[in-house]
Amino acid sequence: MANVAIGSLVLGAGVGREVYVTSRNVGARTVQISSGLYDAAGTQTFTFRRFKYLLDFSGYDSLSQFIVDDVEFQCDGIASGILLAPQGLTFHVRDCFFTKPRDRGLSSPGNGCQGMMIDRCQFISNEQTARAQDRTTISFNCNANDVKVRDNRSSLFKHFGVIAGGGSTVTGNHWFNGDSENSGVRRGGLIFTQPNCRAAITGNYIDNNFIEWTNESQADPAFTTGLSFGGLTVTGNHFVCINVSAAFNFIVVKPYGPGHFLHGLAVVGNVFRTFNGNIDRIESVDTTFGNLDMGRTRQVSFVGNVFHGVNEEVFNPxxxxxxxxxxxxxxxxxxxxxxxxxxxxxxxxxxxxxxxxxxxxxxxxxxxxxxxxxxxxxxxxxxxxxxxxxxxxxxxxxxxxxxx
Incomplete structure (x- = not known):
């Protein structure tokens, strides 16, 4: 354990996206990580990757009310941008440029992102010419609740954001993840890894990627009790895709275990537009690990949306x-x-x-x-x-x- 650094990304079978080491106990030979593993049965092999950051706050036990304002992080494909402390409140990044980060723009290894605010920043990828499926860089991630992501621009990353906490507000952003391929592959742009995410996605420009909603941060991903997929509003956004296959969807729900259902989803007043070819539908369920129980669906609204280049328009009611x-x-x-x-x-x-x-x-x-x-x-x-x-x-x- 002495060789595993705090802030390391955890990789391996059964590990969700953006799981980090928050603390370690060398004597007990244990590490604490930022979320549960959706499949941790038996003995497994894990890899720990420690990125290098221009600003690294992992040496702090806790860091609160810290502001980074009007800074350009010239990563130049060599370093990543900011690594937050494992604990803390209301970290604020505003009016900054994250230019060509090697791996990550901004990483939160634990709960140092509680109440974090990311405002009016630009994230410019180091993988501009790569195909979407070959990219590895991510603009930001967060694990704690009440994060605000407002009025940012992100270009050509693997993902714009991976959000494991609840109570998130994502407004007025533009993130685009396309490439020049015909019938190109597209990845999730905004990823939610908790089923009851309590999030508002409002007034964004979502370009050549999709909203992906999973429960990969749950240690027991099969639904038994509590809350399933709910608490998400998608309002007043415009979605665009270019040169994609007809199977592409803008909203994808991916249960990582059986028994889940929808209980609280509003998709209202959005525009869905395609260029250079139609898509079949705007929404789907990824059944790689499990399906949704459609007999338990409650409080779902698809109302007032506009469809251009979509073969099968959807409404509820x-x-x-x-x-x-x-x-x-x-x-x-x-x-x-x-x-x-x-x-x-x-x-x-x-x-x-x-x-x-x-x-x-x-x-x-x-x-x-x-x-x-x-x-x-x-x-x-x-x-x-x-x-x-x-x-x-x-x-x-x-x-x-x-x-x-």
């Missing part, structure tokens, strides 16, 4: 219609693909006839059906049941969540 050409007492209406994350048809808010409902002989009937939610093998359809065989058109409002 979704305002849909169904045309029944042949008279039947049971009309089965598919909600695919309009519900977010291809969710279940859990809740029908209303149904109305769009024009006359007629029997097979053409007689007009004034009636309304009742609705069977979660219908079909995939539970993505609604069955409307009438008291007699009818044909016509209905309009209905359906949700993929329980709104209360």
């Amino acid at each position: 979704a305002y849909l219609s169904h045309v029944q050409a042949t008279a039947s007492s049971q009309w089965v209406a598919s909600t695919a693909p309009e519900l977010p994350f291809r969710g279940q048809a859990r809740y029908v808010e209303s149904v109305t006839a769009a024009g006359p409902l007629q029997t097979a002989s053409g007689q007009v009937v004034n009636t309304l059906p009742y609705a069977d939610n979660d219908y079909g093998s995939d539970k993505r359809s609604v069955r409307f049941v009438f008291d007699q065989a009818l044909r016509g058109t209905i309009r209905y409002i359906v949700r993929m969540d329980n709104p209360t």
